[in-house]
Amino acid sequence: MTNNTTMPRIKVDAVGKIFDSGTQAVQAIKHIDLDVHENEFVSIVGTSGCGKSTLLNMIGGLDEPTSGDILIDGVSVDGPGRNRGFVFQSYSLFEWMTVQGNIRFALEKSNFSKAEKDELVAHFVQAVGLSGFENSYPKQLSGGMRQRVAIARALVYKPSILLMDEPFGALDAQTRGMMQELLLKVWEDHKVTVLFVTHDVDEAIFLADRVVVLCSSPGLVKRTIDIELERPRNFDIVTTAQFGEYKRDIMADIREETLKVMAMEKHDER
Amino acid sequence: MQPKTTKAQIRKKPKSGLFRLREDIPSGLYSALGFIIPAVLIFLWWLVTYLGLVKPLFLPSPVAVLAEGWRQVTEGILFADASVSFYRITIGWLAATVVAVPIGILMGNFRIIEGSLGPLISTMRYMPVVALIPLSILWAGIGDAQKILILFLGTFFQQALMIMDNVKNIDMNLIRAGQTLGFSNSEILRRVILPAASPGIWDTFRITIGWTWTYLVVAELVAASDGLGRRIMDAQRYLATDTILFGTLFIGVLGLLTDYAFNKSGLRFFRWNSDKR
Numbered sequence A: 001m002t003n004n005t006t007m008p009r010i011k012v013d014a015v016g017k018i019f020d021s022g023t024q025a026v027q028a029i030k031h032i033d034l035d036v037h038e039n040e041f042v043s044i045v046g047t048s049g050c051g052k053s054t055l056l057n058m059i060g061g062l063d064e065p066t067s068g069d070i071l072i073d074g075v076s077v078d079g080p081g082r083n084r085g086f087v088f089q090s091y092s093l094f095e096w097m098t099v100q101g102n103i104r105f106a107l108e109k110s111n112f113s114k115a116e117k118d119e120l121v122a123h124f125v126q127a128v129g130l131s132g133f134e135n136s137y138p139k140q141l142s143g144g145m146r147q148r149v150a151i152a153r154a155l156v157y158k159p160s161i162l163l164m165d166e167p168f169g170a171l172d173a174q175t176r177g178m179m180q181e182l183l184l185k186v187w188e189d190h191k192v193t194v195l196f197v198t199h200d201v202d203e204a205i206f207l208a209d210r211v212v213v214l215c216s217s218p219g220l221v222k223r224t225i226d227i228e229l230e231r232p233r234n235f236d237i238v239t240t241a242q243f244g245e246y247k248r249d250i251m252a253d254i255r256e257e258t259l260k261v262m263a264m265e266k267h268d269e270r
Numbered sequence B: 001m002q003p004k005t006t007k008a009q010i011r012k013k014p015k016s017g018l019f020r021l022r023e024d025i026p027s028g029l030y031s032a033l034g035f036i037i038p039a040v041l042i043f044l045w046w047l048v049t050y051l052g053l054v055k056p057l058f059l060p061s062p063v064a065v066l067a068e069g070w071r072q073v074t075e076g077i078l079f080a081d082a083s084v085s086f087y088r089i090t091i092g093w094l095a096a097t098v099v100a101v102p103i104g105i106l107m108g109n110f111r112i113i114e115g116s117l118g119p120l121i122s123t124m125r126y127m128p129v130v131a132l133i134p135l136s137i138l139w140a141g142i143g144d145a146q147k148i149l150i151l152f153l154g155t156f157f158q159q160a161l162m163i164m165d166n167v168k169n170i171d172m173n174l175i176r177a178g179q180t181l182g183f184s185n186s187e188i189l190r191r192v193i194l195p196a197a198s199p200g201i202w203d204t205f206r207i208t209i210g211w212t213w214t215y216l217v218v219a220e221l222v223a224a225s226d227g228l229g230r231r232i233m234d235a236q237r238y239l240a241t242d243t244i245l246f247g248t249l250f251i252g253v254l255g256l257l258t259d260y261a262f263n264k265s266g267l268r269f270f271r272w273n274s275d276k277r
């Protein structure tokens, strides 16, 4: 899927990030290079604390790298922009707005006409399977339904990139499986570039064209694996031998990293 | 040897009971208890005085206290006192709130403002308001302004800190969501942070107006000729314990009603915050 002749949609160029509170400095990311191409679906996995959220936040413009640069369509990222949509792990919905209200709020800064906005809202309510719940408040919805609102809200203004930070991490296994299939369908229908952070290896492989495994503290890319499973995918694919092989490789990488972290922590204790 | 546990014994374990951790009890019972316990206490109070175990000077009977209340109603004192006190409470609390809301919100969102005002306000809130009465008279005279100033001082500092916490308690990702959707800082403040924090802020209102009530006697301690607190202080001079008890209980009831009003209107204003389907 990678196409080296065109400009990457997202280019992470020698990015490093140090959180410096004045009293203490944490190196969250040491050095990451990563190209993501148009309409590609890339998963990022790694042990907790390895800098996944930090990387995604910087691509989203919510945080700045301390070294290196992040380019979107060749332009250096300077703050959040409407070419990117973001879905967070916590249900970050505006609880005082209805389902429709949440999605519509995202269109406020767009130049669409009122009729176009109505149509977009209606389209995305339907695309994420929330017809009939337009006027419900988030508190009345289940976790899976809330994340569907969040996905609709992040896509309704037609960004070219969707950034997702463990969006299904808080859901139960059944719901998560359904949400993954829904996400793939939405992605195939709407063609966006997706960068998907997760610590669930099955999820990473099932969804992605490419899985990026991050090294634990400080963040480095340990390995990138192209996932050559045919699309469209359905859940049977997780039982295939090929899927099993990908999973074994990635699990081995992550296990190695986890052991490293544990050894380091032991060392710190002494 | 260990005692045998049979299935029947296991089943015997009470599945229902009134003392299960965090479990609900019948709602009728729950509300009834709120009346029964005070009623029992009043009965005991009556019994102690009826049997003459305590001199009326130290503890007047509930009947005497009620009679005192009735006297105040018929002589029109109670209504006059209550309205002037109510006015002071309302203005004092509103004045505190009008200042505390913006300051609390700014402190909760901007570290520079929290750093500038936080330590000062945290210190001021321990300030004994009673000790400031002489100064408050110098500053604000002996009229209503002085009473309102005392109520303001008793309420403001706590309230500002609590509102700061209300604002800080909202999920950071809500703010981030606003940023990714292209909203400016001031739009996010008004349209994301404020509504998200509003149920918490409303609860702070409910709690702090209760505190304003508790400062009423302090506010009317000096240079007042009327008010519920004044009535109690005057009664002290003549050891009119029935007046003291009636006044104290009456302030308690008014405080409770205010609490109830805030609670009910909060549920109405913030329907979206209830998880009832």
Ligand SMILES: Nc1ncnc2c1ncn2[C@@H]1O[C@H](COP(=O)(O)OP(=O)(O)O)[C@@H](O)[C@H]1O
Pocket (backbone or CB within 6 Å): A019, A026, A027, A028, A046, A047, A048, A049, A050, A051, A052, A053, A054, A055, A217
């Ligand atoms: N705002 C911050 N200030 C200081 N340290 C941070 C901050 N955000 C993250 N970190 C640190 O950076 C590292 C990477 O964090 P994060 O990107 O959240 O990891 P992940 O999402 O992979 O679990 C962790 O060690 C974390 O403690």
Ligand SMILES: [Mg+2]
Pocket (backbone or CB within 6 Å): A052, A053, A054, A165
């Ligand atoms: Mg994270």
